[in-house]
Amino acid sequence: MSPDWAKSFQDVPRSHFLPDVMWPHDMTTGLCVAVDKRQDPQAWQRYADSDDPVVTQWDDGAHDGHEPGKVFSSSSSMPSLVFSMLADLDVKPGQRVLEIGTGTGWNAALLAHRLGAGSIVTVEVDGAVAARAREALERFGLPVEVVHGDGFLGYGAGAQRAPYDRVIATCGLRKVPFAWVEQSSAGGVILVPWGTCYGPGEATARLVVAEDRRSASGPFTRPVGFMRMRSQRFVRPRHDEYVPAGAEETADTSFTTLREAELLGTGGFDVIGFALGLRVPGVAHTVDREREGRRAVWFYGRSDRSWAVVVFRAGREEAKVYQSGPRRLWDEVEAARRWWVEQERPSFNRFGLTVDADGGRAWLDSPDNPV
Ligand SMILES: C[S@@+](CC[C@H](N)C(=O)[O-])C[C@H]1O[C@@H](n2cnc3c(N)ncnc32)[C@H](O)[C@@H]1O
Incomplete structure (x- = not known):
């Protein structure tokens, strides 16, 4: 005080x-x-x-x-x-x-x-x-x-x-x-x-x-x-509207070596979620509760119903990824995280915001460096 x-x-x-x-x-x-x-x-x-x-x-x-x-x-x-x-x-x-x-x-x-x-x-x-x-x-x-x-x-x-x-x-x-x-x-x-x-x-x-x-x-x-x-509430995407039963069978699959902690950090107040949100526009994510050593993290494209999920399993080197729709959301999220690492893992106060009559733009280090 x-x-x-x-x-x-x-x-x-x-x-x-x-x-x-x-x-x-x-x-x-x-x-x-x-x-x-x-x-x-x-x-x-x-x-x-x-x-x-x-x-x-x-x-x-x-x-x-x-x-x-x-x-x-x-x-x-x-x-x-x-x-x-x-x-x-x-x-x-x-x-x-x-x-x-x-x-x-x-x-x-x-x-x-x-x-x-x-x-x-x-x-x-x-x-x-x-x-x-x-x-x-x-x-x-x-x-x-x-x-x-x-x-x-x-x-x-x-x-x-x-x-x-x-x-x-x-x-x-x-x-x-x-x-x-x-x-x-x-x-x-x-x-x-x-x-x-x-x-x-x-x-x-x-x-x-x-x-x-x-x-x-x-x-x-x-x-x-x-x-x-x-008027600007965070509305949780309705999972079944994006991922109807059986949708995982027709999705593209791949594997990632990214770790759960590298994606989620220490949770909701970690800068990683904030930074990814800036870099991957129009995407919401939800984190499933861990069940028997398995945790899924879902990504939903707000405007085009694209979705992706990465499934982490305890003790496995790689996590399986499913992606579907016009955007490849996991690829975008992984690229955004790579970008954040390349920028030397900026914390909150290296990011900033400019608001004018055209709207708002987030930036890194200075207003002429939009994210
Ligand atoms: C966390 S509370 C505010 C706490 C408050 N400053 C105090 O000292 O108790 C958020 C408030 O914002 C109000 N709110 C939400 N949308 C609003 C809007 N468009 N215009 C004005 N108030 C709004 C909510 O109704 C709620 O009462």
């Missing part, structure tokens, strides 16, 4: 912004279990004060009861991550901030404590979540402007709030809207969790808005795992 943020974290407890029923998320097991303040206030408080992410809404609100729902649709992020992102945001007194993804309102409250409630606008797509956050912020005495709307549009000039010195998104995106650049001041910072469709993980991009405000560009700072913006 850096001294500039310590007082805000001390004075603005996360517990004030959490609902009575919530679902702390265990990062190692991936499981969420309900905690009800009325039934077990001590456990509730322990989780509120822990460094765990806490799910606060399932299935866009179409969920009832204590059992977890299918998709978590609002949450309070890990406090250590909230802090890291605020540190990356690097706010200064007098600055105006736009937050996308109000959630519980806690992050907006921390910013309001630091900069004054009138300096923060926060946009939340879910009406019930927005109303709850607005109420919690008012009750706490930090009446931030909470806007119910689609944060993809920002909160623009018509509302006479822009330009902002800082934009912070607390949901993940695949496509950063140019509206955020247009609504920022020159030299402003846009901090956004950004990922491809390769898998659900992201890294935070710290984009600095150019003097002419026609683009924003900067490196990735750290790997993160966010729920994505509603």
